[in-house]
Amino acid sequence: MKHFYQPEVKPYLITKTLTPENQETPIQFLNSEMVDAKLFYRRNHFSYPHFTSSFYFLPIEGLVQTSKTFSLQELYSLPSITIKVILECSGDKRELFQPKVFGEQWEKGAISQGIWKGVSLRTLLKFTGLLHTAKEIVFEGYDYGERPDSSQMFSFARSLPIEKALEPDTIIAYEYNNQPIPFKHGFPLRLIVPGWYAMASVKWIKKITVIDKEFKGPFQAVDYVYYPNKENDKGKFPVTTIHVNSTIRYPLNRQLLPAGIYQINGFAWTGKGIITKVELSIDDGQTWDICQLTSKSEKYSWVPWIYKWKALKKGEYTIKSKATDSEGNVQRSEPFWNRKGYGYNAIDIIEVKVE
Amino acid sequence: MKHFYQPEVKPYLITKTLTPENQETPIQFLNSEMVDAKLFYRRNHFSYPHFTSSFYFLPIEGLVQTSKTFSLQELYSLPSITIKVILECSGDKRELFQPKVFGEQWEKGAISQGIWKGVSLRTLLKFTGLLHTAKEIVFEGYDYGERPDSSQMFSFARSLPIEKALEPDTIIAYEYNNQPIPFKHGFPLRLIVPGWYAMASVKWIKKITVIDKEFKGPFQAVDYVYYPNKENDKGKFPVTTIHVNSTIRYPLNRQLLPAGIYQINGFAWTGKGIITKVELSIDDGQTWDICQLTSKSEKYSWVPWIYKWKALKKGEYTIKSKATDSEGNVQRSEPFWNRKGYGYNAIDIIEVKVE
Numbered sequence: 001m002k003h004f005y006q007p008e009v010k011p012y013l014i015t016k017t018l019t020p021e022n023q024e025t026p027i028q029f030l031n032s033e034m035v036d037a038k039l040f041y042r043r044n045h046f047s048y049p050h051f052t053s054s055f056y057f058l059p060i061e062g063l064v065q066t067s068k069t070f071s072l073q074e075l076y077s078l079p080s081i082t083i084k085v086i087l088e089c090s091g092d093k094r095e096l097f098q099p100k101v102f103g104e105q106w107e108k109g110a111i112s113q114g115i116w117k118g119v120s121l122r123t124l125l126k127f128t129g130l131l132h133t134a135k136e137i138v139f140e141g142y143d144y145g146e147r148p149d150s151s152q153m154f155s156f157a158r159s160l161p162i163e164k165a166l167e168p169d170t171i172i173a174y175e176y177n178n179q180p181i182p183f184k185h186g187f188p189l190r191l192i193v194p195g196w197y198a199m200a201s202v203k204w205i206k207k208i209t210v211i212d213k214e215f216k217g218p219f220q221a222v223d224y225v226y227y228p229n230k231e232n233d234k235g236k237f238p239v240t241t242i243h244v245n246s247t248i249r250y251p252l253n254r255q256l257l258p259a260g261i262y263q264i265n266g267f268a269w270t271g272k273g274i275i276t277k278v279e280l281s282i283d284d285g286q287t288w289d290i291c292q293l294t295s296k297s298e299k300y301s302w303v304p305w306i307y308k309w310k311a312l313k314k315g316e317y318t319i320k321s322k323a324t325d326s327e328g329n330v331q332r333s334e335p336f337w338n339r340k341g342y343g344y345n346a347i348d349i350i351e352v353k354v355e
Numbered sequence: 356m357k358h359f360y361q362p363e364v365k366p367y368l369i370t371k372t373l374t375p376e377n378q379e380t381p382i383q384f385l386n387s388e389m390v391d392a393k394l395f396y397r398r399n400h401f402s403y404p405h406f407t408s409s410f411y412f413l414p415i416e417g418l419v420q421t422s423k424t425f426s427l428q429e430l431y432s433l434p435s436i437t438i439k440v441i442l443e444c445s446g447d448k449r450e451l452f453q454p455k456v457f458g459e460q461w462e463k464g465a466i467s468q469g470i471w472k473g474v475s476l477r478t479l480l481k482f483t484g485l486l487h488t489a490k491e492i493v494f495e496g497y498d499y500g501e502r503p504d505s506s507q508m509f510s511f512a513r514s515l516p517i518e519k520a521l522e523p524d525t526i527i528a529y530e531y532n533n534q535p536i537p538f539k540h541g542f543p544l545r546l547i548v549p550g551w552y553a554m555a556s557v558k559w560i561k562k563i564t565v566i567d568k569e570f571k572g573p574f575q576a577v578d579y580v581y582y583p584n585k586e587n588d589k590g591k592f593p594v595t596t597i598h599v600n601s602t603i604r605y606p607l608n609r610q611l612l613p614a615g616i617y618q619i620n621g622f623a624w625t626g627k628g629i630i631t632k633v634e635l636s637i638d639d640g641q642t643w644d645i646c647q648l649t650s651k652s653e654k655y656s657w658v659p660w661i662y663k664w665k666a667l668k669k670g671e672y673t674i675k676s677k678a679t680d681s682e683g684n685v686q687r688s689e690p691f692w693n694r695k696g697y698g699y700n701a702i703d704i705i706e707v708k709v710e
Binding site for chain 1: 450458
């Protein structure tokens with residue numbers, strides 16, 4: 001007897017644009033502490049870079065005592081560290097801002113988490129030394145192209161202040177989830193800056209340069225800057241640390257549910273410290289209950305949470321989640337509105353109907 | 356010299372749910388008159404059905420003069436017709452309703468178009484005849500399961516009034532885009548009801564039954580019904596013909612554009628008659644210009660349109676598209692709100708910022 005084909009059913013990334021490739025993860029599939037590379041959101045400013053592995057070396061130059069160029073083999077042989085890290089696009093949840101802002105309309109899935117292995121940048125800097133005038137370190141990726149605001153060509157390049165660059169957890173990574181980093185996520189070397197929004201974690205590192213001033217590249221001084229005003233640039237300041245945040249993963253927004261008992265669940269995260277509490281409201285914020293955290297809260301990682309809901313009464317419900325971190329940061333009802341739409345972290349909200 | 360892997364960049368469907376599978380198309384990739392099966396939105400009420408091809412026969416029974424069971428070979432040997440048809444989920448654009456409604460939050464991509472080949476249902480009914488009491492014809496699919504509102508099992512089944520069933524273009528299709536219908540889209544036989552929302556086009560047809568009353572299955576009498584009131588069922592009526600509609604495919608909503616000249620484009624469609632006019636406004640509906648239709652307007656098909664826009668002045672723009680059909684139907688500013696969110700067809704709106 002010939003059987004009909006039984007089709008494979010699997011989730012896909014949500015395609016925003018293809019040139020450059022920008023795709024996010026449907027949040028209901030962010031259900032692992034090590035997100036599979038296939039479901040890892042993709043965020044690019046340019047087309048994927050072209051370069052050849054036989055010529056891949058990592059130079060560290062500028063205001064160092066001795067410039068040095070590392071081969072991949074050299075890097076692999078140095079003492080490594082392995083850390084579980086969230087990467088969250090600073091535009092994650094951008095589409096939720098009111099008033100609406102322009103740019104890629106990321107929903108809640110421009111976030112991922114996995115295990116990164118690499119060498120501390122400070123380990124590499126011990127080989128080169130730093131001049132006392134050193135102020136920032138610039139990381140240039142192999143990806144480049146035109147920006148909409150200029151006909152000049154730019155590489156994607158970002159800097160870190162020396163103090164952040166020297167933190168032991170700031171690493172030059174070469175593995176993701178125990179495999180070489182997938183090409184789309186920065187192979188062979190990606191800077192990983194735990195606790196900062198992911199624009200800092202430069203992919204396909206081409207060169208590291210120590211400088212004595214503030215780096216002014218457009219991905220530092222134009223983009224990835226909070227502009228609190230719609231019409232002018234007053235009060236601007238750079239995007240850095242991830243804000244305390246939480247996302248309801250289940251149920252889905254606007255889902256219809258038969259009356260019954262549900263395990264509402266989601267995850268919560270922050271850039272500095274750890275998540276200490278997640279609260280949930282099923283009555284639009286009038287009353288709040290404590291959620292159960294289902295694993296240990298750790299630095300740089302999201303913590304999954306659950307909440308058992310006896311949804312026995314028919315009607316519409318507005319469900320909200322609110323996270324608090326060890327630094328005393330709490331999600332608020334209103335996000336910090338900014339013109340380019342970075343760092344959204346208002347209390348998460350979904351609406352469901354029990355039938 | 357070893358070259359690094361150059362990754363494939365391709366669009367995916369937007370995953371809404373996997374059990375059952377519901378995924379829509381990112382509208383920017385609906386750029387062909389024959390949508391590739393891989394980008395054809397998927398809309399299911401149940402898991403994919405199990406059945407074996409060696410036992411596949413199509414029975415027509417009920418109020419006929421002679422019941423008859425057709426083999427696939429018999430169907431393939433009968434005179435066929437081939438038509439280009441839009442399938443649009445009646446929940447397409449549901450997420451745009453204000454006030455918001457519950458259910459799958461389809462954006463603008465629960466729509467597709469392709470070439471279907473099959474046998475007119477009326478050709479098959481000539482073999483069986485119809486009793487004079489025949490009123491509706493019921494099409495039952497192989498897919499079945501529990502509904503949220505009941506613990507009973509239901510097949511997906513829908514009826515057509517005799518007049519619609521006998522239209523020559525109502526076909527039992529076996530090919531999509533010159534290939535056997537993909538399993539996920541109804542292999543081996545799918546009813547195609549051109550001009551009606553796609554819930555009518557029953558997949559994996561198991562049985563056709565002629566009846567003398569109104570069919571009351573839940574996918575006919577509970578779902579796929581317009582309920583104009585939020586709190587009661589007064590004034591309800593069934594979802595049938597596709598409403599006149601248009602979608603702006605480019606630019607994307609909330610896109611940032613450098614000043615320049617752009618070819619705004621999209622497509623327009625209707626369930627009855629043909630599209631006669633598409634108008635575009637770049638000033639939030641204050642003034643309207645005529646768009647160029649880039650192919651002949653045809654029954655059952657969408658017509659692509661373009662509009663050349665000199666976007667030289669910086670600022671924010673609200674762009675709207677409005678289609679008119681040969682029946683005199685015109686898209687309006689406000690959709691016809693209904694509790695389950697079917698048939699959204701308000702004027703399409705995007706906002707962009709020229710920098």
